[in-house]
Amino acid sequence: MNCAYCTKDVKYFPKKCDKKHSKKLLFCLQLWYNINAVKMNVFCTAHTSAKKYGYGMRVLFANICINAVFVPLGREYYLEKFIIKGGRRLEGEVEISGAKNAVAAIIPAVILSDEPCILENIPNISDVSISLRILYEMGAKVVFLDKTTVKIDASGIADPIVPYEMAKHMRASYYFLGTLLGKFGRARVSMPGGCYLGDRPIDQHLKAFAALGATCSIDHGMIDVQSEGLYGTQIYFDMVTVGATINAMLASVRATGMTVIENAAKEPHIVDLANFLNSMGADIMGAGTDVIKIRGVKRLKGTTYAIIPDQIEAGTFMVAAAATRGNVLIKNVIPKHLESITAKLEKIGVSVEEFDESIRISVDGPLVKTSVKTMPHPGFPTDMQPQISTLLCLAEGTSIVTEGIFDNRFRYVDELRRMGADISVDGKVAVIEGVGSFMGAPVTAPDLRAGAALVIAGLAAKGVTEIEDIYHIERGYENFEEKLRGLGADITKKSVPGAAVRKAVI
Numbered sequence: 001m002n003c004a005y006c007t008k009d010v011k012y013f014p015k016k017c018d019k020k021h022s023k024k025l026l027f028c029l030q031l032w033y034n035i036n037a038v039k040m041n042v043f044c045t046a047h048t049s050a051k052k053y054g055y056g057m058r059v060l061f062a063n064i065c066i067n068a069v070f071v072p073l074g075r076e077y078y079l080e081k082f083i084i085k086g087g088r089r090l091e092g093e094v095e096i097s098g099a100k101n102a103v104a105a106i107i108p109a110v111i112l113s114d115e116p117c118i119l120e121n122i123p124n125i126s127d128v129s130i131s132l133r134i135l136y137e138m139g140a141k142v143v144f145l146d147k148t149t150v151k152i153d154a155s156g157i158a159d160p161i162v163p164y165e166m167a168k169h170m171r172a173s174y175y176f177l178g179t180l181l182g183k184f185g186r187a188r189v190s191m192p193g194g195c196y197l198g199d200r201p202i203d204q205h206l207k208a209f210a211a212l213g214a215t216c217s218i219d220h221g222m223i224d225v226q227s228e229g230l231y232g233t234q235i236y237f238d239m240v241t242v243g244a245t246i247n248a249m250l251a252s253v254r255a256t257g258m259t260v261i262e263n264a265a266k267e268p269h270i271v272d273l274a275n276f277l278n279s280m281g282a283d284i285m286g287a288g289t290d291v292i293k294i295r296g297v298k299r300l301k302g303t304t305y306a307i308i309p310d311q312i313e314a315g316t317f318m319v320a321a322a323a324t325r326g327n328v329l330i331k332n333v334i335p336k337h338l339e340s341i342t343a344k345l346e347k348i349g350v351s352v353e354e355f356d357e358s359i360r361i362s363v364d365g366p367l368v369k370t371s372v373k374t375m376p377h378p379g380f381p382t383d384m385q386p387q388i389s390t391l392l393c394l395a396e397g398t399s400i401v402t403e404g405i406f407d408n409r410f411r412y413v414d415e416l417r418r419m420g421a422d423i424s425v426d427g428k429v430a431v432i433e434g435v436g437s438f439m440g441a442p443v444t445a446p447d448l449r450a451g452a453a454l455v456i457a458g459l460a461a462k463g464v465t466e467i468e469d470i471y472h473i474e475r476g477y478e479n480f481e482e483k484l485r486g487l488g489a490d491i492t493k494k495s496v497p498g499a500a501v502r503k504a505v506i
């Protein structure tokens with residue numbers, strides 16, 4: 001079986017096998033060595049033999065040196081950062097992994113079936129490990145069949161509760177509400193964590209559950225939803241919301257009768273979830289439009305399903321290639337999902353060549369200003385806003401970027417300013433004066449996509465950039481630094497011993 005964290009072989013599912021284990025082993029060895037060295041010193045100082053005393057002191061000195069190296073490494077919590085020596089053009093080919101925001105909904109959706117499901121093209125990111133761990137802790141059987149394929153049998157789940165300790169790590173933990181409500185008629189899930197992007201209420205999720213016949217309450221940080229039976233209904237969302245559309249689909253798929261979701265989100269991962277549920281025997285029509293119709297079915301069977309490629313990971317590599325004036329073939333993508341990103345890049349002066357399942361990015365001429373406004377799909381995705389803003393810093397002229405989804409998604413601007421960017425922000429609008437280049441600097445990733453944007457800035461910068469808090473980035477990008485190294489980037493990950501890691505919130 002493969003580890004949920006690093007895909008190496010392990011015996012039991014959530015047993016980790018990454019570096020932390022070898023570090024723990026080193027710590028134990030060092031402890032043992034330390035005790036022996038102290039014993040030796042006590043023995044030696046208790047005797048007057050200069051030779052023995054000297055030997056004991058040497059052992060103690062060696063021990064102090066070894067302590068200095070291994071004891072910090074042995075600590076469970078340590079800070080990791082990226083160190084990037086910028087200025088190299090990205091060249092070559094890169095393979096895109098499965099979509100984070102699709103798999104975040106599809107893993108909890110497995111609960112709705114009474115039979116095992118096999119999910120393929122699973123990305124190796126921390127959000128996936130956390131979702132699988134939640135299922136495992138609730139009683140599901142989780143087995144990795146290979147590096148990107150997992151078999152989940154959720155029939156052993158009896159208690160529809162996801163406690164704070166597990167839910168706090170992930171925004172998408174709120175999908176367990178819809179899926180547990182859909183299966184058991186009740187759920188108790190802690191309020192979700194999440195990247196801080198401004199106020200992120202869940203009123204539309206609760207409105208959908210209530211419309212289906214559930215009562216909802218929030219008590220001591222736990223969300224309780226209960227029903228005597230869920231009945232198909234009409235749900236009209238006050239705004240386009242990905243999360244609430246998904247939760248409404250999950251809760252209604254086994255309800256009695258027809259549910260109609262109006263003003264639904266149309267993102268590729270909504271369609272992916274509908275395809276997954278339909279492959280289990282659900283009856284969902286209209287996913288990808290703003291009206292989704294769901295005729296409830298009594299039971300859902302097991303299935304084998306491959307997750308779509310990650311639109312935002314692909315977009316991030318497109319921008320990274322452009323920012324370094326590189327030439328990169330990005331493989332395993334659905335070019336249709338990238339249209340809004342492609343259109344903006346072409347306006348900026350980037351050449352984008354589309355193939356069936358890949359896309360080539362290159363830059364010949366100058367990069368030029370443009371305006372970007374983020375919007376729900378098929379508009380320009382908010383999850384690409386920090387990356388495109390970073391590219392616009394390198395373009396000639398003044399660009400305007402308007403954030404149309406979240407209240408506070410410009411927290412990376414202060415960090416980019418440290419690297420020489422000239423950006424002013426007024427509410428949800430950023431005015432970017434092109435500066436042509438960045439200077440390497442120490443910076444901190446404030447959230448997932450902002451972290452990716454800082455990596456792009458570092459790749460394009462003159463000199464060395466050190467990025468802290470990269471756990472945000474690892475929530476959503478599989479082997480980011482390895483993939484970039486494969487394209488010629490000079491990027492390494494460094495552990496800083498002894499520092500307390502701030503735990504990831506998603």
Ligand code: EPU
Pocket residue numbers: 100101104171172195199200201202203204205206239240241242243244265382383405406407448449476
């Ligand atoms: N909103 C409400 N009430 C609700 C739900 C949403 O007011 O009940 C508001 C939000 O505050 C926001 C807007 O509606 O202003 C849109 O929120 P949405 O529900 O669409 O976002 P989300 O479900 O919280 C997902 C992704 C985000 C992505 C957004 C928009 C997951 C786990 N998260 O968030 O992904 O930015 O949709 O596409 O799927 C990321 O991957 O970096 C990320 C943040």
